[in-house]
Amino acid sequence: MTAAAGTAQDTAQDTAQDTTPTAPAGGVRGKLRRHRFWLIAGFLLAAALLLSYAAGTAKMDARVLSPGNPGPDGAMAAAGILRSRGVDVQTSDNLDRTRELVHTKGAAAVTVLVADDLGYLHAAQVRELAGTGARLVLLAPGVQALSGAGAGISAAGVAPDGQTEAQAGCTAPDPQAAGSVSAGHGFLYRGPVVCFASPSGSDGAPGSYAASADGSIVALGNVQVLQNARLDQLGNAALVLRTLGSRPTLVWYQPGLRDAQPAAGSASLPELMPQWVTPVSVWLLLAGVAAMLWRGRRTGPLVPEPLPVVVRAAETVEGRARLYQGARAVDRAAASLRAGALTRLSRHFRLDRSAPAEAVAAATAERTGRPGSEVARILLTERPATDSSLLHWAQELDTLEKEATRQ
Numbered sequence: 001m002t003a004a005a006g007t008a009q010d011t012a013q014d015t016a017q018d019t020t021p022t023a024p025a026g027g028v029r030g031k032l033r034r035h036r037f038w039l040i041a042g043f044l045l046a047a048a049l050l051l052s053y054a055a056g057t058a059k060m061d062a063r064v065l066s067p068g069n070p071g072p073d074g075a076m077a078a079a080g081i082l083r084s085r086g087v088d089v090q091t092s093d094n095l096d097r098t099r100e101l102v103h104t105k106g107a108a109a110v111t112v113l114v115a116d117d118l119g120y121l122h123a124a125q126v127r128e129l130a131g132t133g134a135r136l137v138l139l140a141p142g143v144q145a146l147s148g149a150g151a152g153i154s155a156a157g158v159a160p161d162g163q164t165e166a167q168a169g170c171t172a173p174d175p176q177a178a179g180s181v182s183a184g185h186g187f188l189y190r191g192p193v194v195c196f197a198s199p200s201g202s203d204g205a206p207g208s209y210a211a212s213a214d215g216s217i218v219a220l221g222n223v224q225v226l227q228n229a230r231l232d233q234l235g236n237a238a239l240v241l242r243t244l245g246s247r248p249t250l251v252w253y254q255p256g257l258r259d260a261q262p263a264a265g266s267a268s269l270p271e272l273m274p275q276w277v278t279p280v281s282v283w284l285l286l287a288g289v290a291a292m293l294w295r296g297r298r299t300g301p302l303v304p305e306p307l308p309v310v311v312r313a314a315e316t317v318e319g320r321a322r323l324y325q326g327a328r329a330v331d332r333a334a335a336s337l338r339a340g341a342l343t344r345l346s347r348h349f350r351l352d353r354s355a356p357a358e359a360v361a362a363a364t365a366e367r368t369g370r371p372g373s374e375v376a377r378i379l380l381t382e383r384p385a386t387d388s389s390l391l392h393w394a395q396e397l398d399t400l401e402k403e404a405t406r407q
Contacts, residue, residue, distance in 0.1 A: 062074075064115075065223060065226060067252050068091070069228075071228065072227065072229035073229070074227065075226045078226050078228075078231055081231075081237065081241060082241065082244060082245050082250060087245045087247075087248065088248060088250070090105075090251050091254075092252065092253045093253075093254055093255070093258075094256060094259055095121075095129075095255070095258075095259050096258075098112060098129070099132070102132045103132075105248075105249045107133030107134045109249050110249045110250075111135040111137060111246060111247045111249070111250050111251070112129055112135065112136050112137070112253055113244055113251065113252050114129070114136065114139060114141070115139045115253065116145065116255045117139070117223075117325075117326075118255075118322055119322065120255040120257070120259045120260045121144070121145060121148075121259060122148070123144045123145070123147045125148065126148030127149070130149050130150060130217060134247075135215075135216050135217075135246065136217045136218070137220060137244060138219045140186060140187050140223050141219050142155070146189075146219065151191065151192070151212035151217040152191050152212065153189050153191035153192075153211075153212065154189065154190050155187065156187075156190045157187070157188050157206065158186070158387070158392075159185060159186050159188055159208060159222065161388055161389060164182065165180050165182065165234060166183035166197070166198060166207075166222075167180050168180065168196060169207075170193060170195035170207075170209075172195055172209075172211060172215070174243050175196060175209055176195075177239075178238040180235050181208075181225050181239055182225055182230050182233050182234055183198065183208065183222065185224055186208055186221040186222035187221035187222075188206035189208070189209075190210060191210035191212065191219070192211065192213040193211040193212070193213065194207040194209070194210050195207050195210075196222070207221075208222040209221070209222075220243070224236075225239055272308065272309055274308075320336075330384055333390060334384050337397060341379065341397050341400075341401050342360050342379065344405075345360050345379075345401060345405070346360050348404070357380055358380070361375050364379065368403045375400065378400050382396075
């Protein structure tokens with residue numbers, strides 16, 4: 001009986017163990033399978049955000065003379081030194097922000113550095129900046145910027161190649177403290193105060209540094225003195241620090257597309273439209289309203305009508321020239337100028353369209369009386385490598401073409 005009782009007890013324990021509730025097998029895995037789409041989507045979204053953030057933080061500012069560009073043609077070193085000397089360096093890429101910064105900081109405490117290498121600003125915009133009362137430093141300004149500044153500063157050509165150093169040669173305190181700076185590139189100017197004349201030491205010669213009589217407006221033609229690659233040479237750093245750091249705040253202004261204005265005299269859209277467009281448009285509007293009232297449903301999307309637009313050739317040429325300048329494609333610009341000159345000369349001499357360039361050069365030499373080697377150099381073999389040499393060669397090419405086509 002004792003054995004039977006033991007057997008009954010073991011059977012009851014086994015039954016109790018079998019009837020104990022347990023968690024369903026694979027419960028967690030089942031939930032993962034049901035929500036795997038959202039888990040994968042969330043993982044991919046997080047990875048995309050992480051990669052986007054990493055790409056954004058790793059992106060380097062590559063603009064020329066930008067205070068955030070650490071490359072050889074950037075100006076991060078100059079901006080960093082100015083900040084270490086207590087100058088509040090503010091960046092701006094449009095005229096509205098520049099005006100706001102000058103108004104907020106106070107014009108008497110602000111120097112505005114204008115680095116407009118693509119020529120977005122017009123004379124009226126530069127005149128507005130000059131009228132704020134802030135000190136204005138123009139980097140390699142063009143004719144429009146100089147006319148807007150109104151400080152008696154005028155353009156005087158480009159600096160000749162071969163000169164590596166320029167002496168101050170003036171009594172202005174900032175250039176005199178610098179002593180000598182790098183030379184051989186950039187533009188030359190004339191004005192009430194002229195320093196770093198080219199050729200060096202010449203009386204009355206234009207210089208790469210020109211300023212108004214009171215020093216409130218400065219034109220700096222040699223922008224390489226600001227670049228990281230040359231800041232530590234000669235007196236470049238001294239000239240930059242004294243010119244840009246004379247006031248507590250420096251607004252580093254690099255104009256962009258928002259500051260570009262249409263050329264003067266450009267026709268407006270109503271002037272370009274034919275006279276019949278207005279009455280036909282009114283008639284179509286009335287017909288459309290009547291159709292909507294009649295049918296009571298949408299008639300479909302509107303179809304735009306192409307309008308005749310005239311683009312002046314000068315605007316196309318100027319736009320292509322700015323693209324070449326921005327890409328530093330001196331060889332492409334020279335090839336375009338050479339091809340245009342050869343085409344015009346061939347047409348003028350009534351040569352066959354298949355005539356080689358050497359035949360055009362021979363006809364040009366015969367017409368102008370110049371030596372054949374000189375004409376061949378200008379028309380065929382000259383390969384300018386810098387902006388300065390390109391400008392000099394373009395002037396020679398233009399003079400030769402005028403002589404050849406003169407009646």
